[in-house]
Amino acid sequence: MIPVIGVEEQRIAVLGLGRSGLSAARALREGGAHPICWDDNEAARDIAAGEGFKVSDLSRQGAFDDIALLVTSPGIPHLYPEPNRVIAAALAAGVPVDNDIGLFFxxxxxxxxxxxxxxxxxxxxxxxxxxxxxxxxxxxxxxxxxxxxxxxxxxxxxxxxxxxxxxxxxxxxxxxxxxxxxxxxxxxxxxxxxxxxxxxxxxxxxxxxxxxxxxxxxxxxxxxxxxxxxxxxxxxxxxxxxxxxxxxxxxxxxxxxxxxxxxxxxxxxxxxxxxxxxxxxxxxxxxxxxxxxxxxxxxxxxxxxxxxxxxxxxxxxxxxxxxxxSFGGLPHRSQLIAEQNGVSFVNDSKATNVDSAARALMAYGRIRWICGGLQKEGGLAGLAPGLANVVKAYVIGREAAAFALDLGETETEICTTMERAVARAMEEAEPGDCVLLAPAAASFDQYDNFEQRGDDFTARVRANLG
Missing domain, CATH: 3.40.1190.10 (Mur-like, catalytic domain)
Incomplete structure (x- = not known):
């Protein structure tokens, strides 16, 4: 642990009690501060209370009286599209706002x-x-x-x-x-x-x-x-x-x-x-x-x-x-998970935006492309440089039909589910093909995160390979 310096006996608010928030609270306490913790999620509050931290609603009137600093988790907006109500209260009270990265440095x-x-x-x-x-x-x-x-x-x-x-x-x-x-x-x-x-x-x-x-x-x-x-x-x-x-x-x-x-x-x-x-x-x-x-x-x-x-x-x-x-690559990032009968299977579930997916498409030759999910703003025009390598796209997600329409003349099959997309891509794959998951979209319409989506792809490929 890196104890936070210069906080002895200060009351410091901590907003968001995920990985970064809890570690910040621990490091603040180790540095002699008195953390006041809050998260809208009750289960997260219970974990903090179980570690002996004081848990108090930071959105209540007067919550920032005698507070020296607010430490917020990165996922909580402080300006756009609009400030979180707790951060807005800290700004109004003139309380400095920081995060665990600032505390670290x-x-x-x-x-x-x-x-x-x-x-x-x-x-x-x-x-x-x-x-x-x-x-x-x-x-x-x-x-x-x-x-x-x-x-x-x-x-x-x-x-x-x-x-x-x-x-x-x-x-x-x-x-x-x-x-x-x-x-x-x-x-x-x-x-x-x-x-x-x-x-x-x-x-x-x-x-x-x-x-x-x-x-x-x-x-x-x-x-x-x-x-x-x-x-x-x-x-x-x-x-x-x-x-x-x-x-x-x-x-x-x-x-x-x-x-x-x-x-x-x-x-x-x-x-x-x-x-x-x-x-x-x-x-x-x-x-x-x-x-x-x-x-x-x-x-x-x-x-x-x-x-x-x-x-x-x-x-x-x-x-x-x-x-x-000797570098083996990272899970969900151009990760080669299997090769069989001249067909390679690559998990790039981290390709959650158009630019990263286009880069993945340009990295391989004949691609059977599993794509789709929760589209981000800006459309799919940025995929054009890589679409020449796509033999066929197998589209997943709740809005698979709309996603497929945006792919223009690329041959597509609306699969909706990962199970069907993997099965169809493997049925049609030929030697020299790459079955590539590079969604060009967020995962939240069907999965909690891109890791879960990549794990599903990997599990279904390996199950079908036997």
């Missing part, structure tokens, strides 16, 4: 760093797609290289639940826009921006607000090194804002598909080969084509981001390459 560097020969470091990864794979890949490479590493944030453990840092250790954080937009302290040593595509626009009041939430990771604390994906205009703008000139190697630009040139520090992947250039000279290269845990151009972009972050931490190219080779 204000407390982490106070953990006895003066005693270490090599101070621990923090790598923080954000972006629209690829955050989880990039974060896990950095953590894996570090661990394989013998470096003490912990994975936390939006993946792995809660940030305040991690172990106290070791000499030379690295904490790798995956951070969503929900986490970066509100944290009052953001001071990573290395910050990574993978890419940007429309997502969560209602929460951020549009694309500009969404980008601004991501940008805070770089503007608030000023990382020693910034790894920036420059395949979109926002990434190019961010890299430009952070650098003082073309040769400023505090910014490492990365790309999947474009050769980057100039006197600075660049890492890019083209035709399956990763290349690193520094001061106009090649400094490293990796053949990514045979690394099964990193298929497709979108994963090659993740590889570039992870490579750049690991190089910024001082790892040699061959050490990074060895880590890449």
């Amino acid at each position: 204000r407390s982490f560097a106070a953990q006895g760093f003066d005693e270490f020969d090599t101070p621990p470091r923090v790598v923080a990864v954000t972006g629209s797609n690829g955050k989880s794979t990039t974060s896990a890949l950095i953590h894996h490479v570090l661990s394989e290289a013998g470096r003490a590493s912990q994975l936390a944030g939006n993946i792995g453990r809660g940030v305040l639940d991690i172990d106290p840092p070791e000499d030379g250790g690295v904490v790798v954080l995956e951070l969503s826009s929900y986490q970066t937009e509100l944290a009052r302290a953001l001071t990573p040593d290395v910050a990574v921006f993978t890419n940007l595509s429309p997502d969560h626009l209602d929460r951020h009041g549009g694309m500009g607000g969404y980008f601004a939430a991501k940008r805070r990771l770089f503007s608030e604390g000023g990382p020693d090194r910034a790894v920036i994906g420059v395949d979109e205009a926002e990434g190019r703008f961010l890299a430009n804002q952070l650098s003082v000139g073309p040769s400023d190697d505090r910014v490492i630009r990365i790309s999947s598909g474009t050769k980057l040139t100039g006197p600075g520090w660049q890492v890019f992947a083209r035709k399956g080969f990763l290349s690193e250039y520094r001061k106009g000279r090649q400094a490293g290269s990796i053949d990514l084509r045979e690394i099964k845990g990193l298929p497709g151009a979108h994963n090659h972009q993740n590889a570039c981001a992870a490579y750049a972050a690991c190089r910024a931490l001082g790892l040699a190219p061959r050490v990074i390459e060895a880590g890449f080779a």
